Amino acid sequence: MGYGTNEFLYLKGGVVENRPEFYSEATDKRRKNFRVMLSRYLSSPLPDMKVWIHLNGEVYHSVTDEYGYFSSWIDPIKDYEPGWHSVNFQIRKPDSDEIICETEGEFLIVGEQAEFGTISDIDDTILVSHATQLFKKLRLILTKNAKTRLPFEGVANFYQQLKANGNPFFYVSSSEWNLYEFLQDFFNVRKIPKGPFLLQEYKSGFRDLIFSGGGSHQHKQDKIKRLMKLFPHLKFILIGDSGQRDTEIYREALVNYPDRILAVYIRKIGKKDKFDQETIQEFKKRKVPLLLLENTQDAIEHARKLGVITYY
Structure with a gap:
């Protein structure tokens, strides 16, 4: 796409x-x-x-x-x-x-009528992946498929509300292009809004399968910059998880585009239950909400107060 x-x-x-x-x-x-x-x-x-x-x-x-x-x-x-x-x-x-x-x-x-865009990670943000736990991750990858993998509760509802009025979605992920049609199928089955996938480069071999989603996440920063430049009229909501480097990547986006970020939602994964003080202060200085969330409903309630969605 x-x-x-x-x-x-x-x-x-x-x-x-x-x-x-x-x-x-x-x-x-x-x-x-x-x-x-x-x-x-x-x-x-x-x-x-x-x-x-x-x-x-x-x-x-x-x-x-x-x-x-x-x-x-x-x-x-x-x-x-x-x-x-x-x-x-x-x-x-x-x-x-x-x-x-x-x-x-x-x-x-993307037309001028769009109020904002959403940039979302996939693994452990939308799709339950256990990306930081190798054996759990492999069990899901190797034994289940797009019809049996599960999203986090409430994600489809939340994203459909953000999509209202033609607001675009972009999925910037460290999953490889190998998984493209798997993701298409999963999103369709789970009624998650359609949007271009901006994935990591194609990999080949069993070892790459085992370590799927790993490696450098620099490509995420590069692709976010591309979106910011291509759609200069759009502000964005950024959604990720605490399991990898999403907070760090989104903080860099905030520094580079201080007037373009509406809010950042980070799903709490594992033991990473707080932000470092430098990150907190950076977001406070820019007056951009940064939330570490236990569940999707908390994100829905905050987005409603922020005015970016209008119903549950």
């Missing part, structure tokens, strides 16, 4: 081989779930593949990098209404018009 405005549109995708289609059911056995998840990390990215991008009668081209990704910044030739629109991607045989692979993508146009 791409995103942008009628001035700048960002599209991204990946080209891989040996990657079967995944259709999960709530009744799937653990063995199937394990096999499907493993296959997500054993398929091979294809570099130097030319991609045809068909958009509103125009054709654009991109080429995959060494990790099998392509991305393009496009200046649309027509204005789109705010909301979701389709785009066609094709791969053709070299020096031929024969299509060997074709798929439909989507992109979100």
Whole structure:
């Protein structure tokens, strides 16, 4: 899912081989779930593949990098209404018009009517993941699927309220692109608002599966900066958890964009039950609410008082 405005549109995708289609059911056995998840990390990215991008009668081209990704910044030739629109991607045989692979993508146009945007983490913010507990995390990853994994209670309700009036959602996560369609399926099943996923680079191999979601989180900071620059008229609510570095990342966003942050909600995970004094003072100085929350209902009540949602 791409995103942008009628001035700048960002599209991204990946080209891989040996990657079967995944259709999960709530009744799937653990063995199937394990096999499907493993296959997500054993398929091979294809570099130097030319991609045809068909958009509103125009054709654009991109080429995959060494990790099998392509991305393009496009200046649309027509204005789109705010909301979701389709785009066609094709791969053709070299020096031929024969299509060997074709798929439909989507992109979100954010309009001027949006009151604010929401940037949310996924693991242990929306999706129960136990990201800081290796064995619990592996048990969930390897034995369950998008139909049987659970969100935190109340998340769908809270996010649907934040989404009212066309307010956009962006999911900036350290999950890898390998999990893209798993996340799409999970969000659809749990009725969590649709939004572009801004994930960590594609990984390959069983070791990368074991340590999924780890590594540097610098990419989160980079992607938040991209969103801030692309949508200069928008202020944002930031939502994360205390299990990794979300507070630190959101504090940097506050420093870089002091007038663009409405509130920061951090879900309490594990033993991390307080913020350091330097962080607290930074948010106080900027007069931006920073809350460490036990449950989603507390976030709903605060957002209602803040005036960003109007009902329960």
